[in-house]
Amino acid sequence: MQEILSTLPQVLLDGLTLGAIYAVVALGYTMVYGILELINFAHGEIFMAGAFIGTALLFGFVDIGLALNWVTLVLVLIFASLLTGVIGVGIERVAYRPLRTAPKLIPLISAVGISFILQDVVRFVAEYKTGNYIVTGQTIFENKIAIPAFSVGGYEVHASAIKSNTLIVIGIAVLIMIVLDIFVNRTKWGIAMRAVAQDRATAALMGINVNKVISLTFFIGSAIGGATGVLYAQQYATINPFIGFILGLKAFTAAVLGGIGNIRGAMFGGLLIGLLEVFAAANLGILTGGALGAEYKDVFAFIILILVLIFKPAGLFGQAVKEKV
Amino acid sequence: MSLLQLQSIRSFYGQIQALHDISLHVGQGEIVTLIGSNGAGKSTTLKAICGQVKTTGKILFEGNEIQSHPPHTIAELGIAHVPEGRRIFPGLTVKENLEMGAFQVKDKKQITERMERVFQYFPRVKERLSQKGGTMSGGEQQMLAIGRGLMMNPKILLLDEPSMGLAPVVVEQIFEIIQKLNQTGMTILLVEQNAYQALQIADRGYVIQTGSIALQDHADALLGNEQIREAYLA
Amino acid sequence: MKKLTSLFSNSRTFQSVLILLIVLCASTSLYLMDKSVTSFLLLLCSFLLLYYTTFSNWIKWGVGALIAFAVIPVAASGGPSQQVYMEVAVMAGIYIAMALGLNIVVGFAGLLDLGFVAFFALGAYVYGIFASPQAQALFQNSSIFPLGGESFWLFIIIGALVAALFGIILGVPVLRVKGDYLAIVTLGFGEIIRIVFNNLDKPVNITNGALGISGIPQPKLFGFTFTQSSHIYFVVLIVLGFVIYAVRRFEDSKLGRSWKAIREDEIASQAMGIPLVKTKLWAFALGASFSGMMGVLFAAKNQFVDPTSFTLLESITILVMVILGGMGSVPGVILGAAIISILNLQILTEITLFLTQNLHVPEVFSPAKMQRLLFGLVLVGIAIYRPQGLIPAKNKTYKIADLKAKLTQKKGKSKETTTSI
Amino acid sequence: MKRNFLTILTAIGLVTTTVVGCSTDAGGNNTIKIATQSPLSGSSSTLGEAIKLGAQLALEENQEKFKKLGFTLELVPYDDQGDPKVGVANAQKLAADQSILGIVGHLNSGVAIPASSTYENNSIAMVSPANTAVELTEQGKKSVNRIVARDDFQGPAAYGFATDNLKAKNIFIIQDKSAYGQGLAENFKKVAEQKQAKISAYEAITVGEQDFNGVLNQVAAKKPDLIYFGGLYGEGGLLVKQAREKGLNMPVMGGDGFDSSDMVKIAGKGVKNTFYTSVAADISNTPEGQNFVKKYQAKFGEKKAVQSFSYYGYDSMGVILKGLEDSITKNGNKKPSREQVRDAIRAVQDYQGIATKVGFDAKGDNKYAKVFVFQFEDKYPGKQVGVIEKQ
């Protein structure tokens, strides 16, 4: 117990960081699902592409002698998200739009295909350029903020440290979520997005260009996915073309947990999964006396997902839809 | 000149032909009604007009061919379709629903003006502005759906079964409003199963049977038609 | 071209001559040449050709069996490459059976399963654990274990049963969710099974964790040990034959029709008296059992199992086979599975070697590295241009004349009986 | 429609395979081929490629020598994708090509173990540059050899160093749940348990993940004075980096999986106070070592960093060629049989490779496999801080 408590603040902080990343990636899944009822399997790869684009840009900046600071980070975020946004729109055009009336399984297959293609293209480029597809990038903010040890009610809490970058990750992620929430709930295009999600045919009758709204959705979802990729590369420094897959899976789990199609649900789900994961990794071994360790954390994530789907099929915040007979 | 004209429209659902050579026209300021039983092709005709189903043949609106346009550009031209079953956006608030009707309008002031006009016809809608669309009663939803159509400031209003599932009192109200709208010059194409009530307010009517026009005449003439009586009144 | 195809479809003589010619050419060249992937593939193509002939089913199956059991093994035995062909054929056979199993779930019953490889793993581990020294360690020097290679035959059935059982255990909760959610839940289950196998070395060492289980005995029968791929080939062929037979049986049965009905419309099927959960569970269990059988075979062939063989990519590969071939189409799925496994194990590596060795193409460009890219392109291409697959599923056609004749005959009979009363 | 499809399909099959089928039949009677099998694609292809390139370098350097003996040497690189199925299928292909007399491979024990049965059946000698799993050589196969130290030597060696030199009393073990990581960590743990050391936890992470803060928080709670990590540099580097960011500055120790230039790149400045065991001595400062790096990069480009697996690949090939040469001499300058080559390779006693001296014992393990302990400072390779001889 003492052991669990002593690291709890650090666990929460780490969980929050990871959770913030899951949450923002989950937004992309949930937006696309909300509007097309399609699991955009390639979203994790867009995130990954964002990480690579960001890293490449930073290398480029270093090459032309730019200093790495706030401004460069913002520039990189903007460029990378624009690029990934365009990639997302392109993917929708090529791989999903022709299949809009096809049976549901078919676009899912196309999505899996796109995900493979992206992985391999990025791998190819990275390997061609650097000789190795595992790339270690530039980190802009490396200083640490130390938190001294303290004790609460007789329990001693260990000293810990946070990278300033961690705070930036959380900060930007939260900012993205707030801006997106405002966009979707307050602006005309945001409302149109929800309208298209609820009833595509009727939205078209209102003079809403459905294709444009769908492209916009893909653009925004992919752009924030790409931006998260940049942040991720900053946080972990090392990236490879396969990071998107597992992370995407977990982010998707988060989206489902929160009720897929529901933007606030995705944010909540992401944070929850992140926290649970770090908590499980830190404490499963302690709690089970070493019988089960951190290696089971993913099993728990999946079990939670399955339980939620079975007992609350629409997720924690979603609404159940009944089929009309 | 007719505001809207359909010339030999054919439509298919998969391999099944839903419309066989439908031709009809709606003149400026008219209420024209399309009656027929369930599955006869009434809704499909409306969907064909607003580009929701693929068709062969010509659809002329103000003299221009529109049959190959996508739905959203047809809406832009000034054709408002109030679909069967109301189809309001259940998760959007009433106000957001109305705003979606005026999606093409950029001017905020204009949107407010139009909204005020909708409130004149449907004061009930105003009371519910911040409520989610899905939580309203059927009658209110129908009013919202028509109001949302009016937000487009259309040249023609296509109404698909506005009386469906509504209490007789409410139906009376809705039909009164349709008439009122028509008196202000609005052209209306009304699809109804409730043949008598529709013919009561309409100028002309078409009877549609298994995808083709079986009969067309002035509303009064149709009302007196023995065949119609038998088929739709019992 | 058109002429040729019409000639093919109209003349049985032409068909038989063509097939005979191809089989003869391919098998002689396969026998004589040291290594000829071309003739091996050509020989395999004869199955496809056979499928398109207009002969009766009995003849098709007979000729097919003859080629599979006699012509291929004999022709392949001509050179040092025998085991290569046989290895590829064995793996293709294993994948075909798994794809057929998945086809029941995805193609017939319309339930998207992204964790199908879990059942393969179950089969492999069941045999792996009990037939190897692993069991001895597990049961504290029990004298029964390890079971030898003779137990393999029994384990083929046990593997099927265990996999089916797990299919049901997983199915009961999983089948409460639908569509995309089902895909995610099955994916989750697939991953859980793999992670558990990867971690069950503590607290009790059951699977030996990531190190895997080695020393698994090869099949033994009457003192003969199946050591080579060319021996295992016959085992695979027999099991595969059974699987194809079973799938055919079920496709045209009460159960098969219920699967398809559920795929088409759950509500209408229920209204016809079809119990949803039970029918879906049958699909899960049957599909899983084929995979389980092949898992046992795989473990025995490799004499080694570890969790790396059962990743999500593997599940997706099997799904790709089903989709490429044509969901719900038995011949299609067989073709799809054969193409993908041969592509993976033989053609891609050969092309890579050729390019890097003979043309000195840099490693970065080698096609074997591009496997994911190729997979991706196949998936997207199929989804967009041919969603129904290479050989689309088709319904059984009934001879109307027969039905009519029998019916009038029956009517006549019933009239007779009524008159006689 | 479908008939067209069929014909197109057949045509494509025919064309591609005609090309391929013909191509692989080249090579006369005096051609001797040595194959490599390692992952050239997939997530561990960097290491697999290093093996291949190292082996290639060794082979090409020896081509002249064999030409004089009347033989053309050729390398056949196979990609096992780190997948047992592919590895075994490739093994069958290798076995079918009678001119292949030896194999350098594999990277993954999970592939090496099933593939080695095929090699054994066909008497092709295999020299492993990387597999440390104990089981590989335990079955007494005549054709299976390795130049690297087994887990049950590397683990205890690391333990000895940790307790003797680093004075570790409370050790936290983490592994990556791969065959390699688990083998290493378990053998480390086994000795530690025998010696009744305090193991504060035995945890695992997942290959491919990048956030190890969860486990590290547990480390923070347990306050060990050493972390032992069984796994590769990819996860290891991140683990070290993230540990340091948390202010966990205790020494981290790993096996030869840390022995890569990428370790330093990934872990960054935090790599200080990180130790690893390796069977290769510090050769970067020796003239041979520097020469090797020069040759390697001249041949394969500056981008290809020299990995320790490049040395191992080089040495494995060296041993095979040594055995081959011996068997040719023995056979009166005629092409030897596979069995002869196999036995000659097993008989190699004092081959001085660039990374290690090689001589095989009865099981095929390297008698001379010493374990060197290195400490990273801030560049690769680390400084050699200890040597442990085989007992």
Added chain:
Amino acid sequence: MSMLTATSITKHFGGLTAVKDVSINFEKGSITAVIGPNGAGKTTFFNMITGIYSPDGGEIHLDQKTITGLKPNFIAEKGIARTFQNIRLFKEMSVLENVMVGMHIHLNSGFLGTLFSTPKVRAEEEQARYEAYSLLEYVGLADWVNHQAKNLPYGAQRKLEIARALATHPKVLLLDEPAAGMNPKETTELTDLILQIRDDKQITIILIEHDMKLVMRISEQIYVLDHGQLIAQGVPEEIRNNPNVIEAYLGKSALSV
């Protein structure tokens, strides 16, 4: 003798009461129509009888035995078959197979029997095939046996749904707008078919229909629903002249004509 009785059944959806306290008794071998405006609760009523929804209140009895709240497949086994308003055929399956699916509950072949293709199973399958074909002949679809259901014309699809429902050997047959989308000729044929089914097979038939000509011609009893409530019942002539019905359904204006 009553075949099917609904005793004050009620169903709510959210705040909306779709069916409220409806009690209807269907006599054995009768043809009964349930009419009313769209959205009046007719289909919900059918859905409760067939088990797709379970009622929030009230009881349903078939042949004096309760079937309230049973799952649809059990209700089908007990002898209630139906067709659907928006046709629900097994689209990709052949016409004959559609009917054979309807025979599901009467086929006994088990797992092993199917696997080993025992003579019993083969005989049963053959029997099912002929029966399915004879049903198709009965409804006039004998020429479509091998077509995919989705490729049938609209009217034929409706007939196929009827054939499929008959294949379950029902005691009660529920037809939900069987004439929708049919032309007058097809409607007349359908009317004959329905009457014939009743006469040949002694099946109790309940239908929802908007085509008043058809309704008036074949129903022995008519029940009128409006806003989930039963507002009238009686023989066709009574209904035709019932002012409540005219106001709620046929339109108030109809009075003035």
